[in-house]
Amino acid sequence: MIRSRAGQAEGHRAQRAPWSRSDCARVVSPAGAAALAVGALFLAGLGIANLYPLSLALTLGLLGALADRRGLATGFALEPVLIGGGAVLLWAGLRTVRSAVRPRATGPSGGSGESGG
Structure with missing residues (x-):
């Protein structure tokens, strides 16, 4: 069965998503200007x-207060624990991102629908 280009276009319009690529381009096109993108990056x-600096100052302040109350050895002993906790949180965050980005296997890579056997 041969369909004309008009028939294909009509079928395409019937199955059109609520938004199209041209709609997205209208929204994103102002951000395409390099000066605007650099300005937005600068503001961010x-x-x-x-x-x-704020988090570093708060951490050093807490370690200093702990060292004042419990002793210098306690403050220095807590520092590797905080570094280890930060490393564990970094590892967990990277693992979460990798699992979200990794494509899932859906079947044989041949694409023909036949099982390799």
């Missing part, structure tokens, strides 16, 4: 740049 960096 300004917002995130304060987190590292």
